[in-house]
Amino acid sequence: MKFKGKDVISIKDFSKKEINYILNYAKEMIPYAKGEKYAGILKGKVISSLFFEPSTRTRLSFESAMNRLGGRVIGFADPSETSQKKGESLSDTIRMANAYSDAIVIRHPQEGAARLAAEFADIPVLNAGDGAGHHPTQCLLDLFTILTEKKKIGKNKIVLLGDLKYGRTVHSLAYALSLYGAELTFVSPSILKMPKEVVEECKELSAEPIQTSSLEKAIKDADVLYVTRIQKERFPDAEEYNRVVGSYKIDNELLTNAKKDLIIMHPLPRVTEIDPEVDSTPHAIYFKQAFNGVPVRMALLSLVMGEKI
Amino acid sequence: MKAKELKIPRIKDGTVIDHITAGNAIKVLHILGISNSSSFVVSVAMNVKSKMGRKDIVKVENRELHSSEVDKIALVAPKATINIIRDYEVAKKHRVKLGDEVIGLVKCSNPTCISNSNEPVKSRFKIIGQDPLRIKCYYCEREPEDISERII
Numbered sequence: 001m002k003f004k005g006k007d008v009i010s011i012k013d014f015s016k017k018e019i020n021y022i023l024n025y026a027k028e029m030i031p032y033a034k035g036e037k038y039a040g041i042l043k044g045k046v047i048s049s050l051f052f053e054p055s056t057r058t059r060l061s062f063e064s065a066m067n068r069l070g071g072r073v074i075g076f077a078d079p080s081e082t083s084q085k086k087g088e089s090l091s092d093t094i095r096m097a098n099a100y101s102d103a104i105v106i107r108h109p110q111e112g113a114a115r116l117a118a119e120f121a122d123i124p125v126l127n128a129g130d131g132a133g134h135h136p137t138q139c140l141l142d143l144f145t146i147l148t149e150k151k152k153i154g155k156n157k158i159v160l161l162g163d164l165k166y167g168r169t170v171h172s173l174a175y176a177l178s179l180y181g182a183e184l185t186f187v188s189p190s191i192l193k194m195p196k197e198v199v200e201e202c203k204e205l206s207a208e209p210i211q212t213s214s215l216e217k218a219i220k221d222a223d224v225l226y227v228t229r230i231q232k233e234r235f236p237d238a239e240e241y242n243r244v245v246g247s248y249k250i251d252n253e254l255l256t257n258a259k260k261d262l263i264i265m266h267p268l269p270r271v272t273e274i275d276p277e278v279d280s281t282p283h284a285i286y287f288k289q290a291f292n293g294v295p296v297r298m299a300l301l302s303l304v305m306g307e308k309i
Numbered sequence: 310m311k312a313k314e315l316k317i318p319r320i321k322d323g324t325v326i327d328h329i330t331a332g333n334a335i336k337v338l339h340i341l342g343i344s345n346s347s348s349f350v351v352s353v354a355m356n357v358k359s360k361m362g363r364k365d366i367v368k369v370e371n372r373e374l375h376s377s378e379v380d381k382i383a384l385v386a387p388k389a390t391i392n393i394i395r396d397y398e399v400a401k402k403h404r405v406k407l408g409d410e411v412i413g414l415v416k417c418s419n420p421t422c423i424s425n426s427n428e429p430v431k432s433r434f435k436i437i438g439q440d441p442l443r444i445k446c447y448y449c450e451r452e453p454e455d456i457s458e459r460i461i
Contacts, residue, residue, distance in 0.1 A: 010450075089427060089428050089429070090423070090426075090428055091428050091429055091430070108423075109421070110421050110422065110423045110426060111419060111421055111422050111423065111448065111449035111450075111451070112422050112423040112424060112446065112447075112448025112449040112450075113423045115423075115447065115448050116423045116424075116428060116430060116448060119430070130423075131421050131449075132421075133449055133450070197452065
């Protein structure tokens with residue numbers, strides 16, 4: 001299996017076999033991600049971390065991953081400090097990063113930005129989120145979390161909840177979970193339903209997702225509850241946002257109807273959709289899920305730069 | 310064909326676009342940039358009976374279509390044939406054909422697609438269905454619903 005030089009733009013660019021390989025390799029990375037072991041396999045390598053949109057977990061975990069493997073990070077977290085403010089195009093910015101580093105990590109507000117970056121770069125490009133488009137490394141860490149917590153990905157009953165229309169993580173995840181044969185239920189307010197194309201893609205992979213607005217019913221026999229934030233920044237108008245914000249709230253009372261071993265995931269940040277009282281229950285996996293970004297991104301950086309442990 | 314059977318007269322020089330999907334002749338004119346201000350003579354026949362059902366025909370006098378224009382026509386009339394007429398005879402005849410991709414011909418319907426920003430790239434779509442024609446943006450993966458409205 002060849003990963004060296006490969007771009008990571010969409011989860012659809014990877015076969016199930018390749019995804020399994022990445023997830024298994026990420027397991028090996030856990031002690032390195034925790035700092036219990038050290039292997040400077042990326043010593044002398046540099047990544048460009050280009051964040052045109054705010055991020056906490058994705059940016060920090062990519063930077064942590066690179067540092068844990070002995071490499072260095074250059075880049076920016078605020079594009080207003082760059083020549084973009086003077087009107088420089090994305091393609092020219094990419095040409096510069098291509099000249100200065102060995103791989104590029106990019107987050108951008110416009111869909112297709114990472115795909116465009118890959119056209120202008122000779123070095124691997126890793127998509128850290130392109131508008132409402134893809135977020136493949138989030139998808140991989142979500143799969144990794146389900147795998148490590150449930151010991152399998154398929155044959156789980158998985159509920160995706162919240163903003164299924166604009167949420168980029170749930171689109172990639174629905175596709176990937178269908179690839180593994182998981183039983184999917186999509187729960188959302190009617191105006192934030194999973195896009196038709198995503199549902200069709202799931203069906204093409206022989207999944208039969210159930211779509212509903214009733215969380216109480218869906219949660220009863222669920223193994224995994226994947227919660228998403230209703231993203232104000234993706235709404236075309238504030239009125240539409242105000243109509244649906246606060247539609248669902250996960251609290252301990254709701255969880256009395258859930259299975260004991262239900263795990264609750266969230267790509268974070270959360271706002272009001274999960275009550276902090278849930279944090280101390282065994283259901284809450286979201287902070288562990290956020291940590292899993294480090295071993296998964298370590299595995300990816302190591303593989304695309306062709307330096308394995 | 311006998312002259313009396315012709316819905317619109319033969320032309321001496323120019324282009325005849327035949328087998329246009331019935332009802333799409335106006336869209337073909339739009340793609341060709343033919344409007345009220347155009348100087349050449351254009352004849353249109355719509356919903357004409359043929360062996361393969363109804364079709365539209367467009368005859369453009371004194372203008373031979375270039376291949377880039379032909380590709381665009383395929384976006385709204387995938388079965389159309391192009392006949393180049395010289396001195397009442399068919400000098401060249403070919404069927405419009407789209408390849409695997411449509412590059413630089415259609416604008417992405419997604420306003421926040423990177424291909425709609427000021428980057429030095431042409432729009433690019435993969436053809437995902439022929440009949441009916443379906444295309445998907447290479448960059449943002451969105452499928453425009455009305456392709457003919459998006460032609461550049």
